[in-house]
Amino acid sequence: MADGTTRANEERLWQTLMDLAKIGATPGGGVGRIALTEDDRKARDQFVAWCKEAGCDVRVDRMGNIFARRPGLDADRPPVMTGSHLDTQPLGGRFDGIFGVLAGLEVVRSLNDAGIDTVAPLDIVVWTDEEGVRFSAGMVASGVFAGKYDLDYGLGIVDGDGVTFGEALKTIGYAGTEDVGGIPVEAFFEAHIEQGPILENDAIPIGVVLGAQGQRCFRVTVEGEEGHAGTLPMEMRRDAMLGAARMIDAINGIAFQYDPHPVITVGLVNVRPNSPNTIPGQVYFSIDSRHPDNDTLKAVEADMRAACETIAGDGGYGLDVELVSERESTVFHRDCVEAVADAADTADLPYREIYSGAGHDACNLALCAPTGMIFVPCEGGISHNERENARPSDLAAGCTVLMHAMLNRAGVA
Ligand SMILES: [Zn+2]
Structure with a gap:
């Protein structure tokens, strides 16, 4: 027994x-x-x-x-x-x-x-x-x-x-x-x-x-314009780093709009030209998003894309969001x-x-x-x-x- x-x-x-x-x-x-x-x-x-x-x-x-x-x-x-x-x-x-x-x-x-x-x-x-x-x-x-x-x-x-x-x-x-x-x-x-x-x-x-959890990973590229850190006035800049930073903050906020929260991570950022006295012209960053429900994960993706597009539109940035991997x-x-x-x-x-x-x-x-x-x-x-x-x-x-x-x-x- x-x-x-x-x-x-x-x-x-x-x-x-x-x-x-x-x-x-x-x-x-x-x-x-x-x-x-x-x-x-x-x-x-x-x-x-x-x-x-x-x-x-x-x-x-x-x-x-x-x-x-x-x-x-x-x-x-x-x-x-x-x-x-x-x-x-x-x-x-x-x-x-x-x-x-x-x-x-x-x-x-x-x-x-x-x-x-x-x-x-x-x-x-x-x-x-x-x-x-x-x-x-x-x-x-x-x-x-x-x-x-x-x-x-x-x-x-x-x-x-x-x-x-x-x-x-x-x-x-x-x-x-x-x-x-x-x-x-x-x-x-x-x-x-x-x-x-x-x-x-x-x-x-x-x-x-x-x-x-399912997982969807993205590569986001933000295109701005390089310029001299000393000579280009603030209001004339298209600083790709600033655009990326705003997007990253918005993406993080989206996680908290769902219950249970998806987990969303931006763990990799690449800056071009990555110089202390040049305004960044291009930034690319990763997004790793995970949730137990596939439909929620897709809704989160739509929200993240919309948030990035709005920020890109407001700042005059070029934007590309590419899905690089997905797991149901x-x-x-x-x-x-x-x-x-x-x-x-x-x-x-x-x-x-x-x-x-x-x-x-x-x-x-x-x-x-x-x-x-x-x-x-x-x-x-x-x-x-x-x-x-x-x-x-x-x-x-x-x-x-x-x-x-x-x-x-x-x-x-
Ligand atoms: Zn194991």
Whole structure:
């Protein structure tokens, strides 16, 4: 029987996380384990060894995704999957991605300890190269699995030295033979640190993730006229920097006109000629806008464009606003969201609903399978950083919720 007393082993989960963090450890206490490097191979080998010890069968597909299966009683049932990634940023942390993979392992170990069998098989998955550091395009391997990208595209991506993804997989011995995706999946769950401050602020251990924000990024170019800083009177100027500054302020104000607020960031500004005594003739700046609702995101875009056009018209500026990238928002499957919330209730753990501010492999999986995510707090909301940290009790709570959500979907034998 599985009830609220069936819980993840906090100490074992923590120890396993700390053991894996030794591979690619950085002096600052983090992890630098870039995908498809020697350290990635070592981490994968260690994970596979642990899974085999726990009684799993391990398969690898042609994108290097690893599937460790704990058999169910009915081999014909599609698997309930969980997983995340083992690669990190160059100066990354010990938990981003890794927690989701090792939480899956801990689920299997805990079920083994409790003597609980499931009807459907359980798969622990490692998605290759989530971070996209070396190949500068992340989440491609889970995207190929979900049918978002072709296999040829995935294997053909090149790094800065012209090495293809496929070649790099062979080098580390993880160019598997299994077809990528195209199989039924009963459900996919990804446990992850929040990478933001909300759960910690609220002192709540579990985030039931409703979806992930969509993102639209722009490049705005403001054309004015260069001139001598000493000789051109103020009223005769077309200072592109001033126009850009007014636009940036207006764009920021637009965020506060919506509830919930979109998050809008201008993080890059280029000024020409960028000289202290020349009036700027051209400024280009970036806009990153995100919101959980695609329609809202498009309304925000229209507002931002209108505000920039008005300011450009008033100041006599030339203006170009170019959409440079877009990602649709993700809405996770109701059944999976409910399974996560029910699991938290079963384990008597407080939770709140939350949206993911970042992209995750689960966003790709949502394209091909019922998908849900579980967030746990991380210290100060800090992630993609060597100082990334999380409490063992919160990680274990997330793992316990993951286990009950998976049992819900797989069926206890
Ligand atoms: Zn991650």
